[in-house]
Amino acid sequence: MSAVKSQAEKTKARLGPNAPLVPIFTPRDYSIFFLAGALCATLTHGAMTPAEGVAGLMTGFGPTAVGYLAQGGAKFAGYEYWKKQFVELVGSHEEAVKYRTPIYLGAASTAEFFADILLTPLEATRIRLVSNPKYATGLVTGFTRLAREGGIREMYAGFLPILFKQIPYAIGQFTVNEFCHEIAYRNMTEEQQANLSATSKFALNLGSGLTAGVAAAILSQPADTLLSQINRGHGPTGTMLTRLAVLARQAGFRGLFAGLGPRIVMTAGLVSGQFLAYGAIKDALGAPPGIEIHKD
Numbered sequence: 001m002s003a004v005k006s007q008a009e010k011t012k013a014r015l016g017p018n019a020p021l022v023p024i025f026t027p028r029d030y031s032i033f034f035l036a037g038a039l040c041a042t043l044t045h046g047a048m049t050p051a052e053g054v055a056g057l058m059t060g061f062g063p064t065a066v067g068y069l070a071q072g073g074a075k076f077a078g079y080e081y082w083k084k085q086f087v088e089l090v091g092s093h094e095e096a097v098k099y100r101t102p103i104y105l106g107a108a109s110t111a112e113f114f115a116d117i118l119l120t121p122l123e124a125t126r127i128r129l130v131s132n133p134k135y136a137t138g139l140v141t142g143f144t145r146l147a148r149e150g151g152i153r154e155m156y157a158g159f160l161p162i163l164f165k166q167i168p169y170a171i172g173q174f175t176v177n178e179f180c181h182e183i184a185y186r187n188m189t190e191e192q193q194a195n196l197s198a199t200s201k202f203a204l205n206l207g208s209g210l211t212a213g214v215a216a217a218i219l220s221q222p223a224d225t226l227l228s229q230i231n232r233g234h235g236p237t238g239t240m241l242t243r244l245a246v247l248a249r250q251a252g253f254r255g256l257f258a259g260l261g262p263r264i265v266m267t268a269g270l271v272s273g274q275f276l277a278y279g280a281i282k283d284a285l286g287a288p289p290g291i292e293i294h295k296d
Contacts, residue, residue: 021087021088021091021092021093022084022087022088022291023084023288023291025080025081025084025288029287029288030077030080030081032281032282032285032286032287033073033076033077033080033081033282033287034073034074034076034077035073035281035285036076036277036278036281036282036285036287037072037073037074037075037076037077037278038068038069038070038072038073038076039069039072039277039281040072040076040273040274040275040277040278040281041068041069041071041072041073041075041076041274042065042068042069042072043273043277044269044270044273044274044277045064045065045068045072045270063122063123063125063126063129063139063142063143064126066122066139067118067119067122067123067126068119070115070118070119070122071115071116071118071119072115072274074111074114074115074118075111075112075115075170076111076278077111078107078110078111078112078114078115079107079108079111079170079174080290080291081111082106082107082110082111083103083104083107083290083291084291085107086102086103086106086107087103087291087293090103093293096293097293097294097295100178100293100294100295101175103293104171104174104175104178105171105175107174108167108170108171108173108174108175109167109170109171111170112163112166112167112169112170113163113167115166116159116162116163116166117159119162119166120155120156120158120159120162121143121146121147121155121156122139122143123158123162124146124154124155124156124157124158125139125142125143125146127158127231128142128146129142131231157240158227158230158231160240160241160244161223161226161227161230161240161244162227164223164226164227164244165220165223165224165227166220168216168219168220168223169216169217169219169220169267170216171216171219172212172213172215172216172217172218172219172220173212173213173215173216173271173274174212175212175215176208176211176212176215176216177208177209177211177212177271177275178294180207180208180211180212181204181208181294182294182295184204184207184208185294186294186295186296202276205272205275205276205279206272206276208272208275209268209271209272209273209274209275209276210268210271210272211268212271212272212275213264213267213268213269213270213271213272214264214267214268216267216271217260217263217264217266217267217268218260218264221256221257221259221260221263222248222256222257224263225251225255225256225257225258225259226244226247226248226251226256229247229251230243230244230247234247235247
């Protein structure tokens with residue numbers, strides 16, 4: 001019997017022969033997923049704001065907090081939603097386990113795409129407030145001025161580089177976290193899995209989150225470097241793709257990965273903290289667990 005079929009049959013046995021292919025998540029469940037994602041992202045990213053100094057704390061915290069509140073909620077709830085949709089699309093538990101990698105990649109990428117639609121205009125506002133404290137008095141006035149003077153074009157001028165950064169980040173964050181849990185569970189018996197202590201669960205989630213954070217940092221580092229250059233006004237005039245291509249050639253491989261070490265440390269802490277907080281908030285609010293399609 002194949003490992004894939006074994007996993008599928010175990011899932012069917014646990015759920016029953018007439019159970020739906022995937023759990024039925026209610027609007028309340030998705031609202032909890034969104035709230036948990038929003039809080040975990042805002043708290044972890046908000047903790048990084050003091051690194052920008054007093055001026056950054058006073059002017060940049062509003063857009064940072066609101067941006068990651070919206071983006072974090074949409075990303076985590078979106079991942080739960082799109083993972084469910086893709087599992088249903090393949091049609092069976094066996095096929096879902098077989099194609100779990102593209103399911104993880106597709107769910108993470110799609111969720112991040114829609115989350116960045118919410119994040120981008122707030123990030124544009126934050127950049128203006130931090131770079132020019134006289135631009136506006138805060139989030140509302142800054143966002144209003146940007147919308148009035150720049151319109152959709154300026155609000156979403158940074159959408160493409162943000163996607164280039166955030167989608168690889170989300171892929172590393174969610175996909176690697178899934179596979180870390182899979183590897184750990186594959187080395188346990190069913191009895192051990194069922195009787196994991198709270199300490200063991202915490203250690204597993206922490207270790208998986210730290211590893212996923214390292215992957216997220218590495219995968220998103222080149223785009224993060226280019227986005228920083230764009231935000232400083234570097235690069236030639238022209239389309240965003242042209243500017244990114246020129247800056248990438250100028251930086252070279254080593255330049256694109258400059259500063260990776262400190263960013264790995266920061267991102268590993270962010271991602272592990274987010275997963276720990278996300279799980280704790282979901283449990284506290286009585287949300288159901290996410291869909292598991294791990295291979296034995």
